[in-house]
Amino acid sequence: MQISANMVVSIDYTLTDDQGTVIDSSEGRGPLAYLHGCNNIIPGLENALEGKSTGDSLQVKVLPAEGYGERSDDLTQAVPKEMFEESDSIQVGMQFQTMTDSGPQVVTVIAIDDEHVTVDGNHPLAGENLNFDVTIVEIRQASAEEIEHGHVHGPDGHDH
Numbered sequence: 001m002q003i004s005a006n007m008v009v010s011i012d013y014t015l016t017d018d019q020g021t022v023i024d025s026s027e028g029r030g031p032l033a034y035l036h037g038c039n040n041i042i043p044g045l046e047n048a049l050e051g052k053s054t055g056d057s058l059q060v061k062v063l064p065a066e067g068y069g070e071r072s073d074d075l076t077q078a079v080p081k082e083m084f085e086e087s088d089s090i091q092v093g094m095q096f097q098t099m100t101d102s103g104p105q106v107v108t109v110i111a112i113d114d115e116h117v118t119v120d121g122n123h124p125l126a127g128e129n130l131n132f133d134v135t136i137v138e139i140r141q142a143s144a145e146e147i148e149h150g151h152v153h154g155p156d157g158h159d160h
């Protein structure tokens, strides 16, 4: 069976940055199952998997445009400290979820001074090249319900 739209694909993967540091991996968690053709995973990886078969291994380099996008300085913002309830406990590196016009967004604290907390709304992997080492573990046809929902059901997917 080859990967095409509306198939459930299970992959083992390791993701490293250009310095060789492991960012994410399925090791210890079991394979990641996703619905092919439904933007469940980043476009660069999904496109590379198209047409591949069970047991295939591949290495994929995904550039930011096909990954988590380029970094944008517009997404960095200095917020007055009094906007935070417990401003004394805020530390660089902490992450918060905020509501924006385009939906929920995770921001990371990148600087703190006496009056302001500077937050960065870029995805932590924005601007990074993503190096995937992928092995295809299983491919199956998606159920009609999975296709309708746009995601995978079952032990590795949504449990509803």
Ligand code: ZN
Pocket: 146, 149, 151, 152, 153, 158, 160
């Ligand atoms: Zn569902």
